[in-house]
Amino acid sequence: MRLLIARCTVDYVGRLTAHLPEAPRVIMVKADGSVLVHSDGGSYKPLNWMSPPCTVRMAESEDDGIDQVWTVENKAGEQLIVTIHEILHDHERELGTDPGLVKDGVEAHLQKLLAEQLDALGDGWRLIRREFPTAIGPVDLMCRDAQGLSVAVEIKRRGEIDGVEQLTRYLELLNRDPLLQPVRGVFAAQEIKPQARVLAEDRGIECIVVDYDALRGVDDAESRLF
Amino acid sequence: MRLLIARCTVDYVGRLTAHLPEAPRVIMVKADGSVLVHSDGGSYKPLNWMSPPCTVRMAESEDDGIDQVWTVENKAGEQLIVTIHEILHDHERELGTDPGLVKDGVEAHLQKLLAEQLDALGDGWRLIRREFPTAIGPVDLMCRDAQGLSVAVEIKRRGEIDGVEQLTRYLELLNRDPLLQPVRGVFAAQEIKPQARVLAEDRGIECIVVDYDALRGVDDAESRLF
DNA sequence: CCGTAAATGTCGTCG
DNA sequence: CGACGACGTTTACGG
Structure with missing residues (x-):
């Protein structure tokens, strides 16, 4: 350096x-x-x-x-x-290699917490898998609701228009799959911008604002039980 | 500092x-x-x-x-x-305020060059206006082709999927306008990613790869004439 | 190595 | 001040 x-x-x-x-x-x-x-x-x-x-x-x-x-x-x-x-x-001066940064609170954590606490999204849901693979990229969470219908969940820290577009592309593709369809979409984020909400709801996508601290709190509480 | x-x-x-x-x-x-x-x-x-x-x-x-x-x-x-x-x-040490950076070669320049050289996009086209306003944002170039039909042009340095999505949203809106419709779309970029091309063509959007250096060369040559 | 998606994105512009 | 798109985006991750 x-x-x-x-x-x-x-x-x-x-x-x-x-x-x-x-x-x-x-x-x-x-x-x-x-x-x-x-x-x-x-x-x-x-x-x-x-x-x-x-x-x-x-x-x-x-x-x-x-x-x-x-x-x-x-x-x-x-x-x-x-x-x-x-x-x-x-x-x-020589500094050597850095041990590197440890992060917490990014989308990956939100996804993990939501996968563990699906009830934050809807009652009686079952997780099929995280990072459900499609030809055009992975769906954050693929679930079945209480009626057994498919739900594709896109998770963002901040919900903006491109996240809705991303989920729309997934839904378009997933709804061609006879084993899954009909697939509905849920857009989950800590914060959802008004434009993104309008676009999502116009396309029949449900918007859910999630509370990261609350999810983490429940997670911590559960961890302490075991 | x-x-x-x-x-x-x-x-x-x-x-x-x-x-x-x-x-x-x-x-x-x-x-x-x-x-x-x-x-x-x-x-x-x-x-x-x-x-x-x-x-x-x-x-x-x-x-x-x-x-x-x-x-x-x-x-x-x-x-x-x-x-x-x-x-x-x-x-x-005190450094004082910086005079700042001078840039050249970004999308704005590409848009200006294409507006001046519409023949790079299609023969006999007429420019209606740059930054054509719509409710959801400006279309880079709005033109009429040789047949007098509307063409919306989205310009990118690198053509990727979100650029196609953007143009798609514009087209959806523009095609509701009786004065304009039918409006077709052209996606122009120095480089177009394969996925973006597939998505664009699937939606009936024409892809055109433009040569920035050639456009600039013509522009320089024209400038020298005057 | 390519392609996609995330980012404490940042940065400009425009309403 | 918020919204939106560009950026020499950069960066991480997966096939």
């Missing part, structure tokens, strides 16, 4: 072309050769960057007002050209 | 919870209070972060093996807690 603060000009030529006029910025060079150029604001996204795997070629320059020119290139031939006018700070 | 290299533990509690075990990492504190925690590899996305606007509270610690505890919080109450065990490097 090398950290530079430098007055620099940066050009990217690849999927698009982008140019950064000269200004002081932070340049981060990671162990895998990737390069990030950050300004002193904005979000976590760098102004410009090159993702690994890539190679860095660093060349001194004789030109007036230019200290070095870095050419960072990946396999696809995309290039990031960093022209360094003046180095203001330069520090390098 | 403050750059730290430190052995640290990081916890995020907000839209999800996430934990980083102790390890040496780079911590970037920007002028707007945002904090990024980077490892020495991966891509431009930090392991953990807090986006602006947010506030940082830095507290010394008496605990054994803990130097400082930072609590970064945003308006929504999401928290990033950085526990610093040992500072390995620390540097701070």
Whole structure:
């Protein structure tokens, strides 16, 4: 890991072309050769960057007002050209590999909790399987309701239009299967946007807002019993 | 801008919870209070972060093996807690505001070029308007073909399934308008994924792969004439 | 390696 | 401020 603060000009030529006029910025060079150029604001996204795997070629320059020119290139031939006018700070250190991030609360957990607590979706439901496979991708939960009819459940953290489209595609396909049809759809999310709800209900898809904390609470309570 | 290299533990509690075990990492504190925690590899996305606007509270610690505890919080109450065990490097510098990035080659440009060179889509077409407004959003290009029939064009850099869905929604709506219908659809992109092509053609939508460089070349040549 | 779906997506624009 | 679509989306996961 090398950290530079430098007055620099940066050009990217690849999927698009982008140019950064000269200004002081932070340049981060990671162990895998990737390069990030950050300004002193904005979000976590760098102004410009090159993702690994890539190679860095660093060349001194004789030109007036230019200290070095870095050419960072990946396999696809995309290039990031960093022209360094003046180095203001330069520090390098080995960090080693990171143990990595542990996450909780993403869609996968919501799916697991709902699979264990189907009553949050409907009374008397039975789980056929999670990640029920279809030709165009897996259905989050495939169930049978109390009447034994098929229900395809699409789970999202935030329910938006594309989630409804996704479920619609599944339903269209599943309803061609004589062993399953008729299959109805349920769109379950912690939050459902109004547009998504309108579209879903227009297509006969039921919307259910689920409470992650409540599901987790029940789960924890059950865990403590055993 | 403050750059730290430190052995640290990081916890995020907000839209999800996430934990980083102790390890040496780079911590970037920007002028707007945002904090990024980077490892020495991966891509431009930090392991953990807090986006602006947010506030940082830095507290010394008496605990054994803990130097400082930072609590970064945003308006929504999401928290990033950085526990610093040992500072390995620390540097701070004012960078000022960045002049910002200049881009070229994105979808807007492709749309402009196609609007000027409709013959790349079909002979004898007339442009009705770019960004043709509908209740559910603007259609990239609304045209009339040589027979005077309506054509809705959806433009993408990379043509994938959701682009086809988007165009399908527009067509469904537009075909209810007696002044326009029948409206056919054209899906134009620099690259069209096989699945997207199958879905589009299944719905009677024509797929056209456009050559950005060629369009730009013609455009440049025309520009030089005037 | 391709394809799909998720993301603490982020970022711009427009109402 | 919310909604919506683009993004050099990036990233993870499965066949």
